[in-house]
Amino acid sequence: MTLRRVADVDFVQLVDRDFHPSPAAWEDQVLYFLMLDRFSDGRERDYLDDDGEPVTTGTTPPLRAADHGNAITTDPDRARWEAAGADWAGGTLAGLRSKLGYLRRLGVTAIWISPVLRQVPGSDSYHGYGAQNFLDVDPHFGSADELRDLVSTAHQQGIRVILDVVVNHAGDVFGYDPDRYLTERDGVPFFDPRWDGRPYRIEGFREAGGKPLLPFGPVDGIAWPDGAVWPAELQRPGTFTGRGRIDNWDHHPEFVEGDFFGLKDIALGAGPVERYQPSPALRTLVRVYQYWIAFADLDGFRVDTVKHMDPGAARYFASAIHEFAQSIGKDNFYLIAEITGDRGFAYRTLEQVGMDAALGIADVQDRLEGLVKGVRDPAEYFGLFRNAFEIGKDSATWFRDRVVTGYDDHDQVRKGDRKARFAADGDGGRLAVAALALNAATLGIPCVYYGSEQGFDGAGGNDRYIREAMFGGDFGPFRSRGGHSFDEDHPTYRQFARFLALRRRLPALRRGRQYLREISGDGRNFGLPHVLGGRMLSVVPWSRILADDEVLAAVNTDPDQPRTAWVTVDADLHADGGTMTCRFSTDSTEEGRTVEVESRNGRSVEITVPAGGFVVYT
Known part of the structure; x- marks a missing residue:
């Protein structure tokens, strides 16, 4: 059914069915974030289907090590490969649906999908963050029915679906009047619609060809389907702030009122949090996303750019979405907020707006990566989950379902123009299992960025280089083309899948309290592991304790040789x-080995962790 207005949605009929229930505890889940355009186009062969049976009918073969670099053998080839990374690659909802078995066998229990709504026609917004029609799925990805089929199949596979959504802005759906606010740059007239606190005059909505030739107002009869913005309710006057692009990302109210470069800021309302008055545009977007919850049976949203929304707007959105989800039986529909800034700001904002978890970017990612690579003191990472009193919480276990942790993502804001996946440097590939395991065995809801389980090593001065296409195509991983990476025999995939199977069996690894443990080389002198001389090559152990159950886990930051250490454990237990x-080791021959508890530094055990590896003891 074609929808032009939210008012056309028959919600009574839409909710007249049973919906998939929410999980009891989101900290039990393992998230997997994928950019839909870069994941699968459904044309691969020689991979395993949902039932573990070989698929031999596709056209794209598996990528071989010998294929690495095959797209950049000449300068023209390199230029073509790089250019392909800036455009649509071809991933689809049907392609993702065909790889749910691959994700289930890895141990993934929830997928976070980049935005799927219809983008501005003719744009290169393959990432999905520039919507033109909020009531339709972009045809590059498939159809609304294919989204619904994907979610249904995922539920049958035991996988929940979190959709990335944008409330703060739309795509580049209108143009500013270039005859107004003309400036000079190096003596040359230059139109630079930059935020200065004043609204700019707007020339018009863009028509299908991208020119701002449509009236800036209701244009239902002449703009459908590729012009202006949809649903039609968003064409009303006052929908957009119209104040130009953000220049200072930390200046208020600039970062709330301004555009994200060409993405146009939506006026969401006004007033203090407790008396916020939502705009008609915000009310429309709330109804839009309630529609998608019911239509597709979604399990959660990752809400983009919450920092750039009025707190009152974010709170209104969260309350309305939670209430609607509860009304159809989704009692724990999860809202994950993207909140950039320091830890204190992120968690204060999270509490203020009423969303469920903060996306652990910046500090969490940087310190986790630095710990495993031996360049950051472990106390810096583990300290992020302490001092609960400072944020008004009675226990650090609050963090277990209130922060989504990870170490790679699709834009790596923290790295500026030096973007690089974890495995991009010399030691990263050899430490990949340790990084994945540390993330999944410490507090928070762990999230894996697609391709990490295959050792993707993208790096460069642009986001595109960390958004490789799993299915190969013209912008494949490892600077390749023409080969897919759904390899369940990859060592990182296999080791991580084995560990996630253990995580499912040990509640303490998912829900327990967390303690960084002291170590000793001689069994007499104990202390926390730390960086010495610029690099820490050491066992880094921690405990998760749930009631009377202690699980001891440890990584080895030395990628070249195993390390042995005495490790403190709980003396009362x-x-x-x-x-x-030993319940898990990256050297599987060690599993089943027992170590004796001795009276050293209270109580301690002596353990050995393989080179660049990970172990678990109970």
């Missing part, structure tokens, strides 16, 4: 002479 057993 272990008697002298007791034992702990």
